[in-house]
Amino acid sequence: MTKPMMDLRELVEKSADADLLRDMIGxxxxxxxxxxxxxxxxxxxxxxxxxxKAQRNGYRERDWQTRAGNVELRIPKLxxxxxxxxxxxxxxxxxxxLSAVIQEAxxxxxxxxxxxxxxxxxxxxxxSKSQVSRLxxxxxxxxxxxxxxPIDGEWPYLWIDATxxxxxxxxxxxxxxxxxAVGVNTDGRREVLGMSIGPSEAETFWTEFLRDLVRRGLxxxxxxISDAHEGIKASVARVLNTxxxxxxxxxxxxxxxAFDLWNTYATxxxx
Numbered sequence: 001m002t003k004p005m006m007d008l009r010e011l012v013e014k015s016a017d018a019d020l021l022r023d024m025i026g027x028x029x030x031x032x033x034x035x036x037x038x039x040x041x042x043x044x045x046x047x048x049x050x051x052x053k054a055q056r057n058g059y060r061e062r063d064w065q066t067r068a069g070n071v072e073l074r075i076p077k078l079x080x081x082x083x084x085x086x087x088x089x090x091x092x093x094x095x096x097x098l099s100a101v102i103q104e105a106x107x108x109x110x111x112x113x114x115x116x117x118x119x120x121x122x123x124x125x126x127x128s129k130s131q132v133s134r135l136x137x138x139x140x141x142x143x144x145x146x147x148x149x150p151i152d153g154e155w156p157y158l159w160i161d162a163t164x165x166x167x168x169x170x171x172x173x174x175x176x177x178x179x180x181a182v183g184v185n186t187d188g189r190r191e192v193l194g195m196s197i198g199p200s201e202a203e204t205f206w207t208e209f210l211r212d213l214v215r216r217g218l219x220x221x222x223x224x225i226s227d228a229h230e231g232i233k234a235s236v237a238r239v240l241n242t243x244x245x246x247x248x249x250x251x252x253x254x255x256x257x258a259f260d261l262w263n264t265y266a267t268x269x270x271x
Contacts, residue, residue, distance in 0.1 A: 022068040024142065025066055025098060027142065029085070033075065035132075037078075041078065054080045056076055058076075105139045153186065155185050155219070158218075158224045159183075159247070160226045161226060162180070162201055176198065176199060177198050179196050179209055181195070181209070183221075201231055203231035205231070206232050207238060210236070224243070225244075225246075226246070
């Protein structure tokens, strides 16, 4: 399977475009800016209160280079004073913490520890833990809506893959298999169709993963591409009853590993 050290972001980028994570980072950045501006002005957007210290005055655009690619930001402007997002400040670790929160949301929901890390990375900008907690709930809700949405239309081509990540469960750090399915529809559009986690890549897990895709509306699959995992091949035949093909990338990696192993063995024999 894929390398154990590959993180979720790399798995998604390898399987499809980075819009999946980039859009979520953009959403979270927008909400963080609104929270910061609310703390700075003393009032929320369109909120009438005697505690208001300043008025908003439109937006200015700025590109933000993140681990998921370029994010177009609309930074709020103030009529009096100025505002600059704390996560854009030099040497600030907020972007890394925010990316970690987004990735964690896809695996098992955002944890309290991640919220604490994000608040600390924001550098004490007046955003309370309860506000960040609400933001993380919104992220979880959007992720859940994405992963459980109906699958419309036909998807002739389906790529499925997995990687192993370390997560905290019941106070322990355990290794889980994170699977992802990427489809191409009849218009040639590529999209992440599903993601799930399980204790291992057993055939029963792959079978339930594919059945869930079918329950959500997956249809018209003519070809499934993956590595040569026996559980995948058996599940594809049982659930989708379609053609399976080995991924060339995995095949080339397997040949490269075998070639490297043979070279090492030959060198030891020659010595």
